[in-house]
Amino acid sequence: MKELKDFIKNKKIDFKKLEEFGFELIDNSYYYHTFLLKNQFKMSVKINLDNSIFTEIIDIETNEPYVLHLLEMRRSGYSEKVYKAYSEVLEKIQKECFEDERFKANYTKEIIEYVKNKYGDELEFLWEKSPKNAVVRRKSTKKWYAAILTISKRKLNLDSDEIIEVINLHNIVEEIKKLIDNKKYFPAYHMNKKYWCTICLDGTVEVKEIYKLIDISYELAK
Structure with missing residues (x-):
């Protein structure tokens, strides 16, 4: 089986x-089986309790493991089809059974849920080089109304190199002046x-207060 890190x-x-x-739990591991390309291949997925995940594809005709879909440089017409079907299964498992955990703070998780x-x-993760930074935008206008970032406290002119999660929120000029x-x-x-302010998501501002400011920011994104 091939491990997917x-x-x-x-x-x-x-x-x-x-x-x-x-998935079926057997001996402390979860197993899932499905068939690809009109039952030509059997795909198995094994997920262990330590979060490691393994996959295997068996060619039904030969009963041998199929690996060409894993050789990126050598994938061509048929192996590309196998790879596409294989990837679609994995993407569905990831979407339906996994939660994003780039952000660790409880406040951040509560805000994402809110x-x-x-x-x-x-959340939209727009920057490949900053995978722990995300934005939230209003569907009707596509405008951002929040940005959740992972930064050093020193970026806020605080005397600490501690890495924290923060949220940027929009408000009117007068309110920003009062808040800062x-x-x-x-x-x-x-x-x-x-027009924007930054709040640390470490409990210094109560989450209910942050919710109110999110609502204001959302309205301003009209």
Whole structure:
């Protein structure tokens, strides 16, 4: 079986959803089997409790493992079809059974859940070189109303190299001026400081207060 290391990077498995998807728990590992390309291949996925994941494809006709789909430089017409079918299964498993865990702070997770439940919006990770930075945009206008970033406290002129998660939120100029105190509310990191502020997601500002500011920012993204 081939181990997939990048598949679970920054992801957390929801074991209940694995079972709902069709995985079966056997000897502390979850197994899933399906068939590809009109039953020409049997694909097996094994997920261990330590989050490691392995896959295997068996050619039904020969009963031998098929590996050409894994050789990126040598994939051609047929092996490309196998690879596409294989990838579609993995993408579905990842979407339905894994949670994104790039952000660790409880406040961040609560905020992500809040915007998802209230506005139906998901995080967008736009920067390949900054995989722990994301934005949330309003569907009707495509405008950002929040950015969740992972930065050093020193970026906020605080005397610490601690890495924290922060949120940038939009507001009117007068309110931004009132909010900024460099203790709870900071001039926006990497955004227009006239219209945006930064809040540390470490409990210095209560999450309910952040929800209110998210709602204001959402309205301003009309």
